[in-house]
Amino acid sequence: MDTRYTTEQESFRTALRRFLEDQGGTRFTRDRWCDPAPATGDTWRALAALGVTGVLAPAATGGMGGQMSDMGVVMEELGRVVHPAPCWASCVGATSAAAIFGLDSLLAALAAGTATATLALEEPERRFTSWGQAHVAVAGERLSGRKVQVPDALGADYLFVTTDKGVYLVPTDAAGLSITGEDCLDGSRRFATVDFHDVAGHYLGDNDRLAPVVDRMLVALCADGVGAAQRALELTVAYASERQQFGQHIGSFQAIQHLCADMLQQLELGRAGLHYALWALDAAEPGEAHRAAVMCKAYTAENFPQIGATAIQVFGGAGFTWEYDIQLFYKRLLSLQITWGGSETWLEELATLVIDREAPPITADA
């Protein structure tokens, strides 16, 4: 079995890449850098028309009924232009959650791009992996407490919230709810702190039913990282091939060549982990999908920021300027590093999966 993308998926990638370039590529993001308003205007509607917002929604709700491997292509292409659209939160996270809980009318709106939603899981001063043992308290179907690092909450219509009683669906216009944008060095992403003061919500089910959704989110984030890191490497090779010092292209120096080779090595090992994880999410049993997702995030979080850092080193002073795009990719990879748990968190989770068991599981033959 081949875990790489199919010819059809590669055609979808080509069409999406052309569309995103027509929309201005990274210029689109630069115009919206650190903008608290969600990027859900004309481009979002056009992405919906292309089918991007509905990739994971069932066909019966107007979606493509696609798999995570289809979504991997989308996330790579969005990462390639550090796109600010709320795709990760809404089209991967909320869409997968809505499917698990059978919320068909919400699925239809998410697939059509007419609504967005997100997952509010992480709590202050708690490891991300504690998202299922939540402290947001429910009394009489009303929520109180705080969630942090909630992606694309500003402008979203609904939140899926883990609480001490299970998962609740909360509309963002509910009384007692406040959403405050969090500063982030990566202006292409929007995180928010969400405060609940006696907010009415709708009970959906146990927290652990979101576990497969979290695994999908981790892997989708890594796919975004593969797209961003691939582009960072391309830009770095192009710059090193053109920039001259001492009468020579800097890309002809072994010192620079080896830095670029290091970037490729880290990228390709991460890509191998991504493809295995996408395959596992679509075809393996949930335990194996979880292990694959955790490995993917642990590796990517630890190594991909280094790809960006090496790129900045090759660019030298130019890498510090706003005019060159390379800094956008470095920032995207730096935010990936700690979004929804850093490598320490996921290595510890992996330790509980493989070290604390008598026979450590091994990677299946995909």
Place this chain on the structure above:
Amino acid sequence: MTTLSNERAGVANLHLGVRKKIARLIAAAREREIDGVPVSADPVARQQLARVYVYGELQKALADACIAGELNGRPPGAESSITKQCWSDIEHMIGETSASVLGALAHRGKWGDNRLFSRATSIAGGTTQINKNIIARRVLGLPKA
């Protein structure tokens, strides 16, 4: 590129040896106790063991991608050019992790031999540095001096 593409047949099974060693290292860390506590319960050792485990598993994923590429008639991609040096990096990492989690047990025997021999993996079959030269020029297309 022919040399690199042929390389992929030769390096596709390298993950077997490293993954066996990693499983043995994890088992040894479970058995060894420091101050009455298994090393496998130490937070630092857990990070190191989990990290080397990830690299071993990704090495298999990389090898599988090379084999699937060959079987499906794809031209060799970047994955086949980096497999050998990823493997030698893991061998180094296993040596270092064994010293760290097994302490004096890694002075001798299999783990001692392994620590010494791991140096050969980045030299034999093309040094890591020569591989990087080739990757930079032939895969990435960086200019000649």
